[in-house]
Amino acid sequence: EAQVTQNPRYLITVTGKKLTVTCSQNMNHEYMSWYRQDPGLGLRQIYYSMNVEVTDKGDVPEGYKVSRKEKRNFPLILESPSPNQTSLYFCASSLQGAFTDTQYFGPGTRLTVL
């Protein structure tokens, strides 16, 4: 089944404790991205990747890191999480990142930073 998977689905952590949220897709998509969803703000793009070893900042990259060492994986790293990063995070992928491509979303990771 074609899908985007994320782990963990739920995470509660404390300020400053490094964490990684994994994202994997099995559709051989070149483009992957991370969004955060906050009430009243919708989805905002954090980082995106057009292909392996190619990443770039989205609209709200501060406090986040990403890497794309393999085509299928695109982990989101929070080196020193803060309470303002409490949010619902979605990973997404699309074929090539073209404006006409449909994005396929993962199930979401609900992160709480205390």
Next chain:
Amino acid sequence: AQSVSQHNHHVILSEAASLELGCNYSYGGTVNLFWYVQYPGQHLQLLLKYFSGDPLVKGIKGFEAEFIKSKFSFNLRKPSVQWSDTAEYFCAVNQFYFGTGTSLTVIP
């Protein structure tokens, strides 16, 4: 600057009522328009999309949307909603720019 506006933040309807959710965008180039839906506890999925041609596009589950270029709008419609349509709906432009979402609650 690019922006997508969804003015209806929360809509409550009774079953069988008609639905129209507004989406307006500001973008300087060619637009490709999407509506995504997020059912409770599920991930976002594509409802419909418009790239070119007939400005009235039909999607899954009886939804349709009309692109009106002169109004920079891409409103979502459904003639008769069901309880199962309760979800959050997001308009997007060119894959990357999302609106703030509209939460739809359908009362049985």
